[in-house]
Amino acid sequence: MEARDAMLLVNLGSPDSPSVKDVRRYLNQFLMDGRVLDAPWLIRRLIVSLAILPFRPKQSAEAYESIWWDEGSPLVVISRRVQAALQERIANPMELAMTYGSPSIPHAVKALGANPEIQTINLLPLFPHYAMSTFETIVVAVQDAMKRFAPGKHLRVIKPFYDNEAYINALVDNTREYLQRDYDHLLFSYHGLPERHLRKTDPTGNHCLKSADCCQVDSPAHRTCYRAQVFRTTETFVRAAGIPDNQYSVTFQSRLGRDPWLQPFTDKTLEVLPERGVKKLLVMCPAFVSDCLETLEEIGIRGRETFMDAGGEEFELIPCLNEHPTWIETLAGWWDDPSMWHADAGEVLPKV
Numbered sequence: 001m002e003a004r005d006a007m008l009l010v011n012l013g014s015p016d017s018p019s020v021k022d023v024r025r026y027l028n029q030f031l032m033d034g035r036v037l038d039a040p041w042l043i044r045r046l047i048v049s050l051a052i053l054p055f056r057p058k059q060s061a062e063a064y065e066s067i068w069w070d071e072g073s074p075l076v077v078i079s080r081r082v083q084a085a086l087q088e089r090i091a092n093p094m095e096l097a098m099t100y101g102s103p104s105i106p107h108a109v110k111a112l113g114a115n116p117e118i119q120t121i122n123l124l125p126l127f128p129h130y131a132m133s134t135f136e137t138i139v140v141a142v143q144d145a146m147k148r149f150a151p152g153k154h155l156r157v158i159k160p161f162y163d164n165e166a167y168i169n170a171l172v173d174n175t176r177e178y179l180q181r182d183y184d185h186l187l188f189s190y191h192g193l194p195e196r197h198l199r200k201t202d203p204t205g206n207h208c209l210k211s212a213d214c215c216q217v218d219s220p221a222h223r224t225c226y227r228a229q230v231f232r233t234t235e236t237f238v239r240a241a242g243i244p245d246n247q248y249s250v251t252f253q254s255r256l257g258r259d260p261w262l263q264p265f266t267d268k269t270l271e272v273l274p275e276r277g278v279k280k281l282l283v284m285c286p287a288f289v290s291d292c293l294e295t296l297e298e299i300g301i302r303g304r305e306t307f308m309d310a311g312g313e314e315f316e317l318i319p320c321l322n323e324h325p326t327w328i329e330t331l332a333g334w335w336d337d338p339s340m341w342h343a344d345a346g347e348v349l350p351k352v
Contacts, residue, residue: 006093006118007335008108009083010138011126011290013098014073018064024057030100035137038197060293067296075292076101079126081323082290082331089332093118099138106145113150120154121146122341124331126289128162129229131193132201135160136224139348156341157348158334162229163236166330171286172241173326178282178318185247185278189266189299190230190287192252194259198227227262233286253285253303254294270303274311281307284318289327291320 015026031037031048039047064073071077076098083096093115097108112118125138139157146155161167179186195209202208207221208228214221215228222228234250237243253266273281283303285295300317307315321327334340342348 004092004115004117005120005122006095006112006115007086007090008095008097008112008121008123008142009079009086009126010097010099010105010108010123010142011075011079012134012292013100013102014075014292015061015064016102018061018068020057020061023061023064024053026101027057027060028053033100033133033137035140036133038132038194038200063293063297066301067293074296075290078290078322082126082328085323085328086331089328090335092335099134099141105138105141106149109142109145110149113146113153118150118153120156121150122156122158122335124158124334127287128160128167128233128289129190129226129287130160130201130224131226132197133193136201136349154344156343158340159342160229161334161340162233164340166333168233168236168240170321170324170326170330171237171284174321174324175241175284175318178316179241179243181282181316182280183282183314183316184280185249185273185282186243187266187269187273187281187283188230188234188248188250189253189283189285189303190250190262191285191294192255192261192265193226194257194261196259198225198262201225230287237286253298266299266303267306270306270312271310273307279312280314281312282316282318285320289321291322295320 013026015022028048031052032044034041034044037044037047067074069077079096083094087094093112095108095111097103097105099105109121112121123139123142125135127134130136143155146153198208201224202221203224204219204221207214207219208225211217215225215231231250234248238248249269251264251266251269252262255261255265283299285299288295295317304315304317
């Protein structure tokens, strides 16, 4: 019997429907992840049960309803389309999973583990940047699932691809049409993180957020530093796309709670850009490779309203990579590129 590799694609996930019940179930699973809300279990349980679940599901359900497609959740639908497009190019077994919701990581790993021909699972978290609440939690969840459903099989993990040339080229191809239009400013809106997450994943224990220019000073911490990596994505992209230095900026969206989060905030920036002379705005969200609630509703609907109410005249949200042909070809090309993969999953997580 010939040993074969398999691919496992993992994205964040979505409620099964925009109903309050399904959104509540999803939020409970998401927020009880100790790498998302990184407090001791009991404190986390109290915060989620008493301060979030009684109020947030109804509001979030309305947001999901505003962007829901006939086929289902945009994130899941797009991810399935990406899987199908990749499967046309890669003959090896392939499964799609969501960190939260369906299809689940245990379900996907169980399906791969049941195939006796598969000896190695190649894990591709659909996140360009390392963060403990996305990339790291996916790796740990797959490791746990493999202990139960695929014992003895090997796990390889893609390296964060935030400045990979093929990824940047895919971003440039995806945005080319929009960048040829008349616009005043390009806003990069990345998903936010609590500052403490950066400190927790800093393997040196003494670099991240210790100085104003920490992301510009070379350090082993950058290997797992989300903030340094998003700045690197931005710098690499604007150089490849020929964006002038005075025509773009970086912000962070989607904060929760009162603890310090990465700044500047997207929503606050959208309020002040028009008074700074920015009337025609482009927004792109490179932390996501698939459009989802955070892009379509938070930026595409609420962000647009904020900017226009503040005096903006034109607002254009650039779609995520989604099923762009260059992106599909990039993913397919990585399959056979050993330089893109950690030889062992143990190389991925920060040694802290």
